[in-house]
Amino acid sequence: MSELLLLFDLLLTVTLLVLATAAIMSREPRRAVILYIAFGLLLALVWARLRAPDLALAEAAIGAGLSGALMLAAARRATAAKRQHASQPGTKGETS
Amino acid sequence: MITQFLYGGSGILLFLLGTWSFIVHPPLIRKLIAINVMGAGVFHTLVALAYRGLTAPADPVPHALVLTGIVVAVSATALALAFGQRLDRDHGSSADDD
Amino acid sequence: MMIDLLALAVAFPLLGAVVVTATPSHARGLGLASAVLTTLTSLVLSLGVWRDGSVRSDFGGWGAPLGIGLQADGLSVAMLVMSNLVALAVSVYAGSYFSATARRHFWPLWLLLWSALNGLFLATDLFNLYVTLELLGLSAAALGALSGTRAAVAANLRYLLVGLLGSMTYLMGVALLYSRYGMLDIGLLAEVIEPGLVAWTAMALMFSGLFLKAALFPMHFWLPPAHANAPAPVSAALSALVVKAAFYLVLRLWLDLFDPVLNASVANVLGLLGAGAVIWGSWRALRAERLKLLAAYSTVAQMGYLFIAFPLLVATPPGLARDNLLAAVVLLAMTHGFAKAGFFLAAGLVQKTAGHDRINELGGAAQALPAATFAIGLAGVALIGLPPSGTFLAKWIMIEQAMIQGLWWWVVVIMLGTLLAAAYIFRVLGHAFNREPTPYRFVNDARTEIPALLLAFISAFVLGLIAQPLWTLLDQGVLG
Amino acid sequence: MTPAWAKVLIPIVLIAIGAVLVWAFSLAALEGGDRLALIALERVPESGVSNPITSVLLNFRAYDTLLEVAVLLTALLGIWSLGPAAPAFQPASPILGGMIAWVVPLLILSTGYMLWAGGHAPGGAFQAGALLGAAGVTLALGGDASAGLPGETRLRFLSVLGVLVFTAVGVILMALGYGFLTYPEGYAKWLIIFIETAATLSIGVTLAAAYLGGEPRDERTSRSAT
Numbered sequence: 001m002s003e004l005l006l007l008f009d010l011l012l013t014v015t016l017l018v019l020a021t022a023a024i025m026s027r028e029p030r031r032a033v034i035l036y037i038a039f040g041l042l043l044a045l046v047w048a049r050l051r052a053p054d055l056a057l058a059e060a061a062i063g064a065g066l067s068g069a070l071m072l073a074a075a076r077r078a079t080a081a082k083r084q085h086a087s088q089p090g091t092k093g094e095t096s
Numbered sequence: 097m098i099t100q101f102l103y104g105g106s107g108i109l110l111f112l113l114g115t116w117s118f119i120v121h122p123p124l125i126r127k128l129i130a131i132n133v134m135g136a137g138v139f140h141t142l143v144a145l146a147y148r149g150l151t152a153p154a155d156p157v158p159h160a161l162v163l164t165g166i167v168v169a170v171s172a173t174a175l176a177l178a179f180g181q182r183l184d185r186d187h188g189s190s191a192d193d194d
Numbered sequence: 195m196m197i198d199l200l201a202l203a204v205a206f207p208l209l210g211a212v213v214v215t216a217t218p219s220h221a222r223g224l225g226l227a228s229a230v231l232t233t234l235t236s237l238v239l240s241l242g243v244w245r246d247g248s249v250r251s252d253f254g255g256w257g258a259p260l261g262i263g264l265q266a267d268g269l270s271v272a273m274l275v276m277s278n279l280v281a282l283a284v285s286v287y288a289g290s291y292f293s294a295t296a297r298r299h300f301w302p303l304w305l306l307l308w309s310a311l312n313g314l315f316l317a318t319d320l321f322n323l324y325v326t327l328e329l330l331g332l333s334a335a336a337l338g339a340l341s342g343t344r345a346a347v348a349a350n351l352r353y354l355l356v357g358l359l360g361s362m363t364y365l366m367g368v369a370l371l372y373s374r375y376g377m378l379d380i381g382l383l384a385e386v387i388e389p390g391l392v393a394w395t396a397m398a399l400m401f402s403g404l405f406l407k408a409a410l411f412p413m414h415f416w417l418p419p420a421h422a423n424a425p426a427p428v429s430a431a432l433s434a435l436v437v438k439a440a441f442y443l444v445l446r447l448w449l450d451l452f453d454p455v456l457n458a459s460v461a462n463v464l465g466l467l468g469a470g471a472v473i474w475g476s477w478r479a480l481r482a483e484r485l486k487l488l489a490a491y492s493t494v495a496q497m498g499y500l501f502i503a504f505p506l507l508v509a510t511p512p513g514l515a516r517d518n519l520l521a522a523v524v525l526l527a528m529t530h531g532f533a534k535a536g537f538f539l540a541a542g543l544v545q546k547t548a549g550h551d552r553i554n555e556l557g558g559a560a561q562a563l564p565a566a567t568f569a570i571g572l573a574g575v576a577l578i579g580l581p582p583s584g585t586f587l588a589k590w591i592m593i594e595q596a597m598i599q600g601l602w603w604w605v606v607v608i609m610l611g612t613l614l615a616a617a618y619i620f621r622v623l624g625h626a627f628n629r630e631p632t633p634y635r636f637v638n639d640a641r642t643e644i645p646a647l648l649l650a651f652i653s654a655f656v657l658g659l660i661a662q663p664l665w666t667l668l669d670q671g672v673l674g
Numbered sequence: 675m676t677p678a679w680a681k682v683l684i685p686i687v688l689i690a691i692g693a694v695l696v697w698a699f700s701l702a703a704l705e706g707g708d709r710l711a712l713i714a715l716e717r718v719p720e721s722g723v724s725n726p727i728t729s730v731l732l733n734f735r736a737y738d739t740l741l742e743v744a745v746l747l748t749a750l751l752g753i754w755s756l757g758p759a760a761p762a763f764q765p766a767s768p769i770l771g772g773m774i775a776w777v778v779p780l781l782i783l784s785t786g787y788m789l790w791a792g793g794h795a796p797g798g799a800f801q802a803g804a805l806l807g808a809a810g811v812t813l814a815l816g817g818d819a820s821a822g823l824p825g826e827t828r829l830r831f832l833s834v835l836g837v838l839v840f841t842a843v844g845v846i847l848m849a850l851g852y853g854f855l856t857y858p859e860g861y862a863k864w865l866i867i868f869i870e871t872a873a874t875l876s877i878g879v880t881l882a883a884a885y886l887g888g889e890p891r892d893e894r895t896s897r898s899a900t
Binding site for chain 2 (some may be wrong): 739882
Binding site (some may be wrong): 196197198199202205208209211215216218251252254255256259260261262299304306309310313319325326327329332333335336339340342347357366370372373374375376377378390391392395396433495616625640 | 694695696697698699700701703705708710711712713714717733734735737738741742745747749750751752754755756759796826830831833837838841842844845846850851852853854855856857879
């Protein structure tokens with residue numbers, strides 16, 4: 001039983017870290033935000049497992065949900081601006 | 097105990113990942129994700145430390161701290177995004193300043 | 195009927211912010227009323243501490259480990275008095291500085307910042323401090339961007355982000371302390387904390403977060419653009435109070451919590467960074483092209499002096515000499531608060547009248563705005579450290595103590611910084627006085643010029659000459 | 675932007691910091707006790723609510739929570755001070771519109787549940803407020819330029835309601851002689867529910883308004899179109 005739980009814990013931790021890394025490394029704003037939302041939702045799951053259901057709810061609704069929605073709107077604007085930018089001749093699209 | 101170490105350790109790792117990304121990635125949206133991952137690391141560490149096994153109830157004090165932290169983080173994120181949007185509007189380019 | 199002045203010092207500005215947000219058309223009147231009420235509360239509270247010793251109030255009736263409280267002792271009250279007087283002057287000035295649209299944004303944010311400041315100076319709980327730090331950081335960045343220029347928005351966005359990085363690092367330190375000692379109250383933690391890796395790491399985390407917020411060299415990069423581009427009354431508050439709050443917290447944690455953990459090498463590192471700040475900040479101030487940028491770099495330098503005090507404090511054995519040194523540091527912080535606020539308010543007036551604040555083109559400002567120029571001159575006296583300013587007394591004590599302890603290199607740094615400060619102040623005054631005098635009125639716009647003059651006057655004359663009460667005040671709690 | 679030496683140095687420094695942190699936290703967890711956990715859990719019955727986190731947030735450490743609501747208000751005021759909002763989203767398609775008509779009442783209903791449940795089960799003002807805010811965001815996504823928010827006067831009032839009620843309760847209790855935010859015996863439950871209700875409304879409205887961005891103006895739609 002406890003070995004199974006430990007395996008579950010390990011799996012959650014590894015997935016959590018992979019998602020965080022993916023969100024951080026992604027250059028494309030929209031994908032980064034979506035990965036971040038996935039990370040937040042998984043974090044909520046982990047907290048539910050750690051006997052913090054209040055926090056799981058808060059993280060899912062606020063941390064992943066509303067922060068995610070805010071950043072997603074910003075990323076959408078950024079992508080739109082970029083596209084508009086690239087379509088105009090003579091201006092450089094940003095390459096960071 | 098091992099659960100605390102596993103999750104607490106991953107919290108520290110998240111904190112460092114966030115810090116690193118905050119330092120090296122200039123675009124605003126990436127900095128904000130970095131700050132939020134950093135915060136998630138701190139919160140995750142606190143939640144892991146509050147955990148006292150499957151049978152005992154967890155320590156409610158760190159939980160309350162984390163809840164406060166989550167709300168503060170979303171406030172800061174919203175404000176920073178509004179700053180970024182204001183810069184876009186003035187400049188007509190994306191928020192990739194500094 | 196019971197009156198808890200500690201709670202009211204935070205609750206009044208909060209309620210003021212609420213009222214001003216709900217009725218933006220009366221923002222100025224209601225805002226000024228809240229400002230006066232808050233200042234009065236703080237002054238009465240301070241008077242009580244001065245007479246009867248430190249007070250503490252526990253909210254919720256739970257007491258220390260479980261609940262949170264506020265506490266006022268000599269050190270916090272000294273900062274509280276300075277901050278509230280400066281903030282009141284800034285409020286009067288801001289009353290006629292902002293346009294009608296900017297006013298409705300300024301007042302609620304300003305009162306929120308004020309409640310964060312009062313809450314920070316009176317806090318006793320490590321996590322409560324984190325919340326006040328965030329309240330302070332968010333309101334300060336939003337206020338700084340009120341001038342609406344692209345440079346201001348970009349600089350204050352950076353300030354906001356750096357501030358967040360700082361508070362997250364601070365919070366990690368708090369988490370570490372909580373996991374070891376299971377409590378957050380500073381007083382209770384101080385009783386059980388023991389030197390070792392845990393305490394040391396927590397201190398490193400918390401201090402590095404606070405250094406970022408205090409703009410300690412070389413983490414000062416965000417300060418000059420953010421402070422130079424903010425509206426003048428906001429610049430005054432940011433430079434005089436907000437960075438000072440982070441320094442106060444370092445001092446508070448140092449004295450109350452980490453005293454057993456600390457050793458000379460940590461203090462020397464702080465002193466070294468402080469020395470770097472003094473020299474680099476003064477040099478950049480000397481080379482600055484704009485008046486407000488000069489003032490902002492001067493803040494970097496002046497923060498440096500405060501950190502130079504740490505190695506001196508550690509080297510001095512407990513006793514009268516150390517108490518004097520500590521009082522000197524507080525006096526230095528207070529004087530700089532008044533002086534820099536007065537300087538920025540006057541600089542804002544110059545900028546508004548001349549339409550720019552380029553130092554080389556200030557010719558004749560002294561004639562057009564005698565009161566503002568006089569305020570800059572007086573504030574300059576305090577920034578350089580000429581007698582009878584508080585800075586003079588404070589630097590004198592610091593130099594004396596450094597000589598006694600044989601730490602002559604800190605003396606060299608302080609002297610060098612003083613010379614550079616004299617150079618950049620006289621550079622401004624030289625440009626302001628370079629035309630034939632024409633008879634103008636001394637005071638042109640009383641509501642903006644008098645606050646600037648008063649602040650500068652306090653910094654140059656009052657604090658140095660009547661510094662004795664400060665010693666009495668610091669006896670309440672910190673020194674005793 | 676980042677020089678090559680920094681690209682190598684920063685990770686090395688961070689890994690070193692990480693090693694120290696892991697070590698310190700392990701030491702802390704091994705040596706540390708759980709004193710505050712026991713004290714807090716023991717005194718939950720005295721707090722007026724049975725959910726320990728709500729006890730901590732709204733009773734033991736209520737002052738923290740007051741400042742936290744103030745932080746949220748600060749963010750909203752800051753967003754308002756930065757000028758008009760970004761252009762609104764396109765009006766939703768009929769199918770999405772139909773879904774929104776379902777989702778929004780559901781979210782508002784669960785806000786009420788979450789608020790009520792917070793006293794004894796997982797939930798509370800912040801989770802409830804977030805759901806209320808999510809209802810606003812959903813409306814905004816559907817093309818509602820005001821996200822269901824009222825006009826400026828009422829919007830301003832709702833956004834400060836949380837801080838107002840929280841502080842006023844504190845000050846009134848102080849004036850009555852109990853002490854700032856010190857609930858008299860027997861009244862804790864109702865005062866907490868009162869504060870939480872006000873805070874939930876404020877949090878929801880603030881989050882929705884923050885998502886929308888821009889100053890509150892009754893002529894909002896005409897402004898954002900330009």
